[in-house]
Amino acid sequence: MHSPNISLFWSTFIKLDIGSKQKLISSYRSGYRVEQWTLSGYIPYTRLFHSSRVTNQIQKDGAAVLPSPQEVTIILRKNEFNKEFPSGSVKSYDSNQLASNDPIEDTRSEGKCKLTPGKFAGLLMGVFDGHGGPACAQVISKRLLNYIAAALLPVDLVNNYIKQEHKERLVETYNDRADIVPDLKVIYENSFNQYMSNLASTAKPEIDVKASFEKGILQLDNDLSREVLEPFKADGAINPKTLSVALSGAVAxxxxxxxxxxxxANVGDCNAVIGTMTEDNEWVAKKITKEHNTENLDELKRIWSEHPDDERKTVIRRDRLLGELAPLRSLGDYRYKWPAEILSTVAVPLVGPKAIPANYHTPPYLTARPDVYYHRLTPKDKFLIMASDGLWDMITPLQAVKLVGEHMKGKVFFNPLKLPRKNIQLGDINELLLHRKESLKSKPKDRNAATHLIRHAIGGTEYGVDHSRLAHLLSLSSDVSRMFRDDMTVIVAYFDSEFIRQCPT
Known part of the structure; x- marks a missing residue:
């Protein structure tokens, strides 16, 4: 779901006192109901937005005090992570997340394929933007990399894996902070074992990466549905946990x-952008992905072609699928995929009549089928930025690339000074120190490039980062914050240009 443009409210909002802000927000949000799922068990509940708390502001003598620059930095750096690699085409990556919703509906996962054959160890990285609660995004972030890694295996390695008594990990994940609740873990393991058995009978000796992406994503999406419907068809049982995962959704x-x-591979409205340096030392943003939303004419034509002409005015309304969903492809979201009869018997008893969207005549209206893009890296390609639309709502791909490019130049000053050679003259040392002193003016506040992007996306102006603006936006509680910004998840992967230069064409 896209956030409103921050500039729409900001010029007026920032000038108001706290009481006026509360009145403005309460009148705007009063009575607005949303559906969420809890983190621990993914159980659906609804809540009424009525509060206009300002959570991070401190009351002092009756007046609100904004977070200091140091406190702002603590908030921004809470979820940052960095991983370096000793060899390969990726030198390192930075990642970070900043919540707007409570709980955050974005997730991310990164890992290295352990069993994939070949000279190079394949690195998988994913950004997942949930909606209707965090359940679906959290589950696919834990499962999808394994589904893709399995599809990348030739048939002999699939069979070897099936025969193992103690299964090897297909993906070595990094910064994996959450775990799936035990009863769901058993269900998911059974689904994955069945998926591997299917791969054993269909896998080919030569691997098609694009086909593997599509197979893994579609199979996981199908499993999210099957894990609800198979038990229901067997004994009429509905597991509210698997149902909440299937009814919430996520783009990836x-x-x-x-x-x-x-x-x-892209499903929905997250984006990936390559930062490339030209011969003239200018930064160029190569946008790899295309969003699946109503701004994509090809996507609109695809949806219109899949439904009768008399639904043309209802299948897309208010720039949303059936007037409700902003992304036009996603995982989960079975409110837009199951037949109406299934929704009536499975979803309506738990969620209510609104489980069936208006004008729901010829489902499915939604697919998880990805668009898969290929790019052959060159030494001029310096980094890859992957982010949820919370970032891209705030800054353009070129702005993001320039910010990371400037950060690359400035972050070298986080490292101690090293003399370029032995027996250097004192005059040369003095000149080196003077140059370093002058260059330190460009040293960024954050060592982590993902944090650097988030800081500038929220607080950036044409004159630099405005602390007051940044502090105000970080002070708002989740029910207010969504008026101004979405959850943000950012991964920046740095390429080793020399390694890529030496790779055979």
């Missing part, structure tokens, strides 16, 4: 980097 952007080969 996943990259696979294998030596000089970059593949990006």
């Amino acid at each position: 952007c996943i990259s696979y980097i294998d030596g000089p080969h970059l593949y990006v």
Whole structure:
């Protein structure tokens, strides 16, 4: 779901006192109901937005005090992570997340394929933007990399994996902070084992990466449905946990980097952008993905072609699918995929009549089928930015690339000074120190490039980062914050230009 443009409210809002802000927000949000799912068990509930709390502001003598620059930095850096690699086409990556919703509906996952054959160890990275609650995004972030890694295996390795008593991990994940509740874990393991058995009978000796992406994504999406419907058809039982995962949804952007080969699969409205340096030392943003939303004419034509002409005015309304959903492709979201009869018997008893959207005549209206893009990396390609639309709502791809490019130049000053050679003259040392002193003016506040992007996306102006603006926006509670910005998840992967230069064409 796209956030309103921040400039729409900001010039007026920032000038108001706290009481006036509360009145403005309460009148705007009064009576607005949304559906959420809890983190621990993914159980659906509804809540009424009525509060206009300002959570991070401190009351002092009756007046609100904004977070200091140091407190703002603590908030921004809470979820940042960095991983370095000793060899390969990716030198390192930075990641970070900043919540707007409570709980955050974005997730991310990164890992290295352990069993994939080949000279280069393939790196998988994914950004997942949930809606209708965090359940679907959290589940696919834990499962999807394994589904894709399995599809990348030739049939002999699939069979070897099936025969193992103690299964090897297909993906070595990094920064994996959450776990699936035990009863769901058993269900998911059974689904994955069945998926591997199917792969054993259909896998081919030669791997098609694009086909593997599509197979893994579609199979996981299908499993989200089957895990609800099979028990229901067997004994009429409805598991509210699997149902909440299937009824919430998530868009996804996943990259696979294998030596000089970059593949990006996209479902929905996250985006991936490459930062490239030209011969003239100018930054260029190469946008790899295309959003699946109403701004994509080809996507609109696809949806219109899949439904009768008399639904043309209802299938897309108010720039949303059936007037409700902003992304036009996603995982989960079975409110837009199941037949109406299934929704009536499975979803309506738990969620209510609104489980069936208006004008719901010829489902499915939604697909999880990805668009998969290929790019052959060159030494001029310096980094890849993957992010949820919370970032892209705030800054353009070129702005993001320039910010990371400037950050690359400035972050070298986080490292101690090293003399370029032995027996250097004192005069040369003095000149080196003077140059470093002058260059330190461009040193960024954050070592992590993902944090750097989030800081500038929220607080950036044409004159730099405005602390007051940044502090105000970080002070708002979740029910207010969504008026101004969405959850943000950012991954920045740095390429090793020399390694890529030496890769065979």
